[in-house]
Amino acid sequence: xxxxxxxxxxxxxxxxxxxxxxxxxxxxxxxxxxxxxxxxxxxxxxxxxxxxxxxxxxxxxxxxxxxxxxxxxxxxxxxxxxxxxxxxxxxxxxxxxxxxxxxxxxxxxxxxxxxxxxxxxxxxxxxxxxxxxxxxxxxxxxxxxxxxxxxxxxxxxxxxxxxxxxxxxxxxxxxxx
Numbered sequence: 001x002x003x004x005x006x007x008x009x010x011x012x013x014x015x016x017x018x019x020x021x022x023x024x025x026x027x028x029x030x031x032x033x034x035x036x037x038x039x040x041x042x043x044x045x046x047x048x049x050x051x052x053x054x055x056x057x058x059x060x061x062x063x064x065x066x067x068x069x070x071x072x073x074x075x076x077x078x079x080x081x082x083x084x085x086x087x088x089x090x091x092x093x094x095x096x097x098x099x100x101x102x103x104x105x106x107x108x109x110x111x112x113x114x115x116x117x118x119x120x121x122x123x124x125x126x127x128x129x130x131x132x133x134x135x136x137x138x139x140x141x142x143x144x145x146x147x148x149x150x151x152x153x154x155x156x157x158x159x160x161x162x163x164x165x166x167x168x169x170x171x172x173x174x175x176x177x
Contacts (some may be wrong), residue, residue, distance in 0.1 A: 003030075004037070004039065004040060004043060005111075006044055007040075008032070008033065008040055008043040008044055008047050008049075009047055011026050011030055012026070012030070012044070012047045012048070012049045012052070013026075014026025014029065015027055015030065015039065015052045015053065015056070016052055019028065020061075023056070023064075024061065024063060024064050024067075025044040025095065027053065027056050027067040027071065028063070028067045029066055030044060030049065030053065030067070031067040031068075031070045031071040034071050034074035034075055035070070035074055038077075040072060040081060041075050041078035041079065042078050043101070044071075044075060045075060045079045050072075050075065050077045050090065051089065051131060053068050053071050053072055053075075053118055054068075054072070054089050054090050054093040055089075055093070056068035057069065057072075057093035057094065057096055057097045057172045057176070058093065058096060059091050059102070060102060061102060062102035062103045062106070064102075065101065065102040065106045065107070066102070066106055067105070068075065068097075069094075069097055069105075069106050069109035069110050069113065070093070070105075072090070072108050072109075072113050073109050073112055073113040073116065073124055076116040076117055077116060089090075090141050091126070091127065091133065092112060092130070093128050094110045094114055095130055095132040095133045095136055098110045098111065098114075098132075098133060098136025098137065098139070098140070099132060099136045099139070107136075107140055108140075110136075111136075111137055111140060114127065114133060114137070129171060
């Protein structure tokens, strides 16, 4: 465990770098680490990496956005609470990634991450208050340029459509669509 913790801290220090190349390399490594080693997910969260990862969603670089959204998706499986409360910026950044994705994969990962967060009943009202998220999810379905896989995986198979419907019914937002 101490060795794993050292690796995580070293990678997190890369994403704190002012060098874009070092930052991108660190985000790519965090994605791989969070995907391949589920035990590292909590270590990444504990190393205060979430805020740095969230900031990467505002990058115009497809590589940066893709790896940041995939990492957040992996972390959402292990620690929803830390994603939700990371300086309050995670939802706004995910909304940005939905509305301004650098690639279709970014929109897909952002949608699935939001769905993962919606699996916690206590987060539904918080997410529901972020209208840009709801409109971003709906835009994926409406946009003819959306990749079929984005619509199928992010919206139908992963249950985001049901989650959106549940948000509207549970919070009385009929007519939102």
